[in-house]
Amino acid sequence: MRLILFLSLFLAGPQQVVVTTTVHFYGDGYFGARHVPIYIDEKGVGKIHGKETLDVQVTPGKHQIRSGDKKSGIILDAKEGADSYVKVTLAGSFILHGQVTLMDPSQGEYEYQARKKNQ
Numbered sequence: 001m002r003l004i005l006f007l008s009l010f011l012a013g014p015q016q017v018v019v020t021t022t023v024h025f026y027g028d029g030y031f032g033a034r035h036v037p038i039y040i041d042e043k044g045v046g047k048i049h050g051k052e053t054l055d056v057q058v059t060p061g062k063h064q065i066r067s068g069d070k071k072s073g074i075i076l077d078a079k080e081g082a083d084s085y086v087k088v089t090l091a092g093s094f095i096l097h098g099q100v101t102l103m104d105p106s107q108g109e110y111e112y113q114a115r116k117k118n119q
Contacts, residue, residue, distance in 0.1 A: 020057040021078045023065070024108070025100075026115040027052055028089045036088055036098030039066050048088050048098075053116050067098030074102045085112055 025038055027050035035047040038054060040063050048054045060080045066073030067088055076084055085108020091099045103111070 019080055020059055021080055021082060021084070023056045023058055023063075023076065023078065023084045023086060024112045025054040025056070025086045025088055026108075026112045028087060029115070030090060034090065036067050036090065038088070038098075038100075040064070050090070051115065051118060053112060065100055065102075067100050069097040069099055072099045074100055076102060083109075085109060087111065 023040070025046075025048055027036070027048050029050050035049050037047050038045050038056075040056060040058060042064065045056050046054045058076075058078050060078050063076045063078060064073060065076050065086060069091070072091075074086070076086075078084060083105070085103040085105060087101045087103050087108070089099050089101065091097060
């Protein structure tokens with residue numbers, strides 16, 4: 001039995017471990033009933049309401065993050081083991097759209113935790 005287990009592990013080869021880090025999105029609290037889409041590398045990853053949070057796992061490296069406004073966004077250089085915090089706000093005068101802001105980790109974590117408590 002041990003020989004079979006050893007052979008199956010040997011033949012399977014080394015297991016690849018996928019390393020990810022977390023991007024925490026949170027609304028500024030002033031969207032009303034509107035849900036704003038979030039895109040990472042031009043793929044929709046969810047929608048966020050002004051009083052909600054959204055956690056997304058990404059691989060380390062550079063990622064393009066935006067909301068509804070295609071002219072506004074950030075390039076996030078995600079580091080292994082370092083969470084990132086992105087505040088989502090509603091902007092515009094006639095047509096409202098979401099904008100994203102990369103926050104300092106200490107301020108972002110504080111605001112994210114406060115929003116998470118009130119969800």
